[in-house]
Amino acid sequence: MTDKKHTYAPSLLIGQEKGFAPSVHKPVSMLLIYPNTYYVGMSNLGFQAIYYHANQHPSIFCDRGFVYKSRPVSGILSGISLRSFDIAAFSASFELDYFNIVSALRESGLNPDRTQRKDTDPLILIGGIAPTINPLPLAGIADAIVIGDGEMVLNDLLNACIQGKTRSGRDVLDSLSVLSGVFVPETHNRTNPVMRLQALDLDLFPAQTHVFTAETEFSGRFLIEVGRGCGRKCRFCAADYIYPRPRWRSAESIISAISWNRQFTDKVGMLGVAVMNHPDIDDIIRQVQSWNMDISISSLRVEAIKESVLDMITASGQRSVTLAPETGSDRLRKTINKRFTNDRLLSLVQTLQDVGVQELKLYFMAGLPGETDADIEAIISLCKDISARNIRLKVNVNPFIPKPHTPFEREPMMPQKELKRVFSYLQSEFRAIPRSSFSHASIREAYTEALICRADENMGNEILLNASVRVPKELAGLAPDAPLPWKIVHIPLS
C-alpha cells in the first residue's frame, strides 16, 4: 500500500480511508483524475473539493483516479477504466503534470489528440490553476478547459454534459461553449477572451478534506482552505495576479467545519496563500486551541506575525517554520515588491527562537530580473547571520520563472549555464555554514515549466503531443510587442 513507492493497491487505499463516501447508483459517471499519484493528489484541496461537489449532483457519480507511470487509469472506487466513464476531468495544479495527462489518456486507450477521439469517448475536461494561467498548451488535448474557480460553473457544466450524453459530441461542445469561464478549443474563435471565474463567497464552495487517508503528505490532518488570493502583488507571483482580490471563508464556517471533523482527527492544517491575513485568524486559532488540536499554518508572513500564532507555536511544540525571503538583499526584495528587510527577518528569527523554533526552511529564487552576483552573495551572508543564532537552516533555491499575467511575464530566464554556476557556488558556500543544508529545484524542469507557461497552441502540441521540442539552454525575453498567448484569459481587475 506504500503509494510513495508507486505500489498502487486501490482496495487497500480505500480500506483505510475515512470521511465522505459517495452514492454510486446514479445514471452518469465521472472520473476526477489527479494527474499524479494518490499520495500527492489526496492532499490537494481543489481535487477534494471538486470530488465532493460533483457528487452532490443528483445524477452524477464521481469516482477518483490517479496517474502511475505506464498504467491505465481506473476509478479507485469502481475499478472502471477511464475510457468507460461518461466524463473524465483532470485537476491540474502544475504544468509538468500535463505530461501525466497525456500518458494517462494513452495508457487508457484514448487518443490524447482531441481531434482524433470519437464521439463515444468520454468528454475530457481540464481545470486547475495551471490551465487558468494559460490554457492554450492544452487546447489540442482537452474538449473543454475551465478557467478559474471550477466550483462556480460545476453544476452548469455537469448539466450540459448530462444532456449531451445522448447527443453527438459536437452538441455537447456547443452547450459547453456558451458557459462563462469555459474554453472549448474546438468551437472558440481564439479572439474573444474567456472570463476567469472567481468564487467570491467561499462559504458556498468550501474547500477542505472530505476524504481522510494516512497515505498522503498531510496524513490524517483535516485541511481547510481559509482564503484565496493575497493582494500583496509580489511581481513574480502569478497566483496573485490571477486572483487580485483576497477572499475569506467566514470564521463561523471554518470553526464549524473543524468542529465537525474532530470525529476524524485532532490535527488541523489551515491553507491559503495568506492565512495570517484572515480578519478573524486570532479568534479561529484560539477556538481551535481550546479543543487541544494540533494546528499547522501553510504560510507565515515575515512582515506581521501575530501573537496568537506565536502562542500556537508555543502550545503545539512546533520546532520548524517555513519562510520565503525570496532574495538575500533588501534592494532586490524591494524591486520584486516583497515588503520586508533583512533586519525584520532577523528579528523574527529571534522571536521564533524565543517560542522554541529550532529549524527554519527558507525559500529563495535565483535569476530574478535585476539580480547581480552581489545578490547571490547576500543570500549567503543572510543565511550566515541566521545560522550564527544557533538555528538549523534548510535552504532551497528555485530558478525564477517568468510567469504569465505578472509584471515579469516578458522577462528572460537566467541561462541554464549561469544557473548551474550559481547553484554550484551556493552549494560549496553552504557546506561551510554550520547547521545548514542546501538544495535547489531541477533547472531542466524549471525550463520545461517556463516553456509550457509561454506556449501557444502549436507549441503546446509540439511539447505535449509530439514530444518534438528540446528544452533550450536559454529562454530569451519577449519583445514589448510580442503577442502573449495567455491574453486569451480575461482577468477582471477585482
Ligand code: SF4
Ligand atoms: S505574499 Fe506570497 S502569495 Fe502574496 S503575492 Fe507575494 S508571493 Fe504571492
